[in-house]
Amino acid sequence: MSASIASTSKAATVRRRPLAAALLIALALPGVAFAQTAKEKELEARVAQLEAMVQQLVAQQQQQQTQISEVKTAQATAPAAPAAAAAPATATAGAPKVSPIQGTTITPTANPNSKFYYGGFIKLDASVTSTNDGDIPDGTVGRLFYVPKAIPVGQGHLREGGTDTDMGANFSRFWFGVDSDTDNGDKLKAYLEFDLFGGGSTAFTGNEIATNTYALTLRQAYVQWNNWLAGQAWTNFQDTAALPDTVDFLGPTEGTVFVRQAQLRYTNGPWSFSMENPETVYTPFNGNMAQIAGDDGPMPDLTARYTMKGDWGHFGIAGLVRQLKYQTAGVAATPTAPARPAVEDDTTGYGISVSGKFNLGKNDDIRYMVTGGSGIGRYIGLALNNDAVLDSTGDLDNIDVIAGFVGWRHVFSPKLRTNLFYSRADYDQNTDFTGLGITKGAQSAHLNLIYTPLPKLDLGAELIWGQRELENGDRGELNRLQTHVKYNF
Numbered sequence: 001m002s003a004s005i006a007s008t009s010k011a012a013t014v015r016r017r018p019l020a021a022a023l024l025i026a027l028a029l030p031g032v033a034f035a036q037t038a039k040e041k042e043l044e045a046r047v048a049q050l051e052a053m054v055q056q057l058v059a060q061q062q063q064q065q066t067q068i069s070e071v072k073t074a075q076a077t078a079p080a081a082p083a084a085a086a087a088p089a090t091a092t093a094g095a096p097k098v099s100p101i102q103g104t105t106i107t108p109t110a111n112p113n114s115k116f117y118y119g120g121f122i123k124l125d126a127s128v129t130s131t132n133d134g135d136i137p138d139g140t141v142g143r144l145f146y147v148p149k150a151i152p153v154g155q156g157h158l159r160e161g162g163t164d165t166d167m168g169a170n171f172s173r174f175w176f177g178v179d180s181d182t183d184n185g186d187k188l189k190a191y192l193e194f195d196l197f198g199g200g201s202t203a204f205t206g207n208e209i210a211t212n213t214y215a216l217t218l219r220q221a222y223v224q225w226n227n228w229l230a231g232q233a234w235t236n237f238q239d240t241a242a243l244p245d246t247v248d249f250l251g252p253t254e255g256t257v258f259v260r261q262a263q264l265r266y267t268n269g270p271w272s273f274s275m276e277n278p279e280t281v282y283t284p285f286n287g288n289m290a291q292i293a294g295d296d297g298p299m300p301d302l303t304a305r306y307t308m309k310g311d312w313g314h315f316g317i318a319g320l321v322r323q324l325k326y327q328t329a330g331v332a333a334t335p336t337a338p339a340r341p342a343v344e345d346d347t348t349g350y351g352i353s354v355s356g357k358f359n360l361g362k363n364d365d366i367r368y369m370v371t372g373g374s375g376i377g378r379y380i381g382l383a384l385n386n387d388a389v390l391d392s393t394g395d396l397d398n399i400d401v402i403a404g405f406v407g408w409r410h411v412f413s414p415k416l417r418t419n420l421f422y423s424r425a426d427y428d429q430n431t432d433f434t435g436l437g438i439t440k441g442a443q444s445a446h447l448n449l450i451y452t453p454l455p456k457l458d459l460g461a462e463l464i465w466g467q468r469e470l471e472n473g474d475r476g477e478l479n480r481l482q483t484h485v486k487y488n489f
Contacts, residue, residue: 111180111188120174121488125167125249132161133476139208144168145249146480148425148442149384151468153476170196170214171249186226193220219260229265236265236274236303237320237379239355242367244407244421247448247462248482252423254381254442255405257353257371270307275300280324281378282396283389288437291386297325297346313365315356322349324375324388326396343394349375349387363411367421370404377401381425384442389433400428407446415452421445429471436472443467456488 110116129136129143134155136142142150143166152161175193182188198215207213222231234240238257243250250258265274278301280294305318327344331337351373358366371380375398377387388396407421424443431438448462466478 110178111182113182114178114180117177117179118174119489120172121486122169122172123484123486124169125171125482125484126165127167127480127482128163128165129478129480130161130163131476131478133474135160135162136164138164144171146251146253146444146464146466146478146482147382148254148444148466148468149382149439151442151466151476151478153468153470154437154472154474155476168212170212172196173219175220187224189224191220191222191224193218195219227267229263229267232260232262233265235259235261235276235379236263236272236305237318237351237353239307239316239318239353239369241314242316242355242357242369244367244405244446245409245417245419245448245450246446247450247460247484248446248464250382251446252405252407252421252444254384254425254444255371255403255423256369256381257379258382259379270309272305272307274303276303277301278322278325279378280326280388281383281386282324282326283386283399283434283438285390285392285394285433286435287389288435289439291383294324294326297323299323311359313357313359316354318353318355320349320351320353320373320376320379322375323347324349324396324398326388326390326394328394345395347375347388347396347398349373349398351376351379365409366406367409368404368406370402372400372402374398374400377427381442384425385427385429385439389429391430391433397430397433399434402426417450417452419446419448419450431471434471436470438471440469440471442469458484458486458488460484460486 125144127143131152134152136150136152140150141147143164173193173195175191177189177191180188195217196214198217218232220231220233222229222233224230235257238259243256244252246252250256261277261279263274263276265272278296278299280297281291282294284290284292299322301320301322303318303320305316307314307316323346325344325346328342330342331339333339351371353369353371355369356367358368360366375387377383377385377399380401380403385399385401388398391397403423403425405421405423407419409417409419411417422443422445424441426441427439429438444464444466446462446464448460450458450460452458460483462482464478464480464482466480467475469475
């Protein structure tokens with residue numbers, strides 16, 4: 001091998017001698033009359049130096065190629081080793097060595113072939129809100145985003161309407177995930193998502209006076225194994241892909257199915273089925289707007305969904321069946337009151353939801369959702385109304401609802417887009433049981449403009465008009481300018 005390298009080097013040297021001579025003659029021709037001057041000698045020295053450098057580079061290259069050949073020969077004859085052990089040998093084979101950014105995996109205890117990812121956004125919300133029939137209390141959710149249940153109605157005699165400005169960054173969000181592909185073809189995924197919307201208006205965790213500290217809030221936490229999902233996620237009854245592009249946290253709240261909860265879900269192609277956490281919320285007899293969480297009952301909420309997708313957009317239809325349950329413990333007799341027996345009742349709730357997005361072209365689409373049913377109040381509009389009401393004997397009576405929204409999205413340019421949408425919910429309930437101070441319906445209209453000056457950075461403004469009506473005919477209105485600065489990462 002050494003003889004081969006020497007012969008190769010000698011051949012390269014012989015080949016370059018005429019080149020060096022030709023270069024020397026070319027440089028010397030203009031000054032032939034001064035062939036013996038010091039300048040010519042200087043040029044000859046520089047040419048010799050360049051030739052030496054070229055020979056040195058050729059020798060280094062041949063040495064590196066020899067080392068690579070030896071490494072490959074050793075790898076071919078050596079026993080198989082883990083990929084992690086082979087990495088250092090190949091790293092030293094080339095010429096300059098570069099240190100890795102990270103020496104070990106982020107998740108050293110994870111399955112092989114795992115990929116870790118992280119994302120989220122920082123979001124500053126600022127709004128100016130005006131109400132006409134009372135004031136939304138400071139520090140409540142109705143001041144931070146559009147919650148139709150929070151629109152004051154019939155409070156004008158207690159609290160005048162007003163105008164309030166609010167700012168906060170507590171809707172900022174982040175998530176973690178790990179994807180793994182096993183050797184036998186199984187796919188595993190773990191996902192955690194949080195925001196900063198947890199409570200914070202106390203002397204210990206912060207307030208708007210000084211620190212504005214908020215607590216971490218769990219949004220989603222689940223694991224997927226091939227077609228199965230287990231954990232907390234969006235309900236299968238909800239179509240998140242149909243939601244409009246909004247500046248407000250949610251947008252068409254009263255017309256939207258919106259629930260995150262623990263569940264076990266199976267998905268196969270366009271079909272998905274789930275068993276989800278049950279929770280009954282009811283209005284006590286003549287309780288008006290009171291909301292009480294009842295007994296969970298033995299039966300989980302059951303859902304089924306079919307989704308069809310194409311270049312035109314998507315269409316989905318979902319069904320929900322659930323058990324509503326209520327019970328109270330008995331009360332023993334006292335000297336001043338008779339005994340009261342335990343009361344227990346259950347009934348069935350059901351609903352259907354149709355939703356989707358239809359592309360009108362490259363720059364326009366229509367998004368919509370229509371949901372109807374009986375005893376599904378907590379699934380719609382952030383529990384704008386309840387699932388059922390108790391009659392005078394303690395039996396459950398379902399509250400019926402129909403709700404929905406429709407929206408249009410238009411893209412002016414890659415940096416500018418707008419959304420216009422309308423949302424509404426109407427409830428049918430027995431006012432002899434509920435009273436007249438309960439929500440009969442709510443509606444809202446939204447118009448926004450979102451500008452993206454840089455990738456992943458959105459500057460948005462949204463005008464919101466909302467109205468809530470009670471069964472007694474009283475109405476309260478809200479007008480809001482909602483803005484945000486949002487950076488996705």
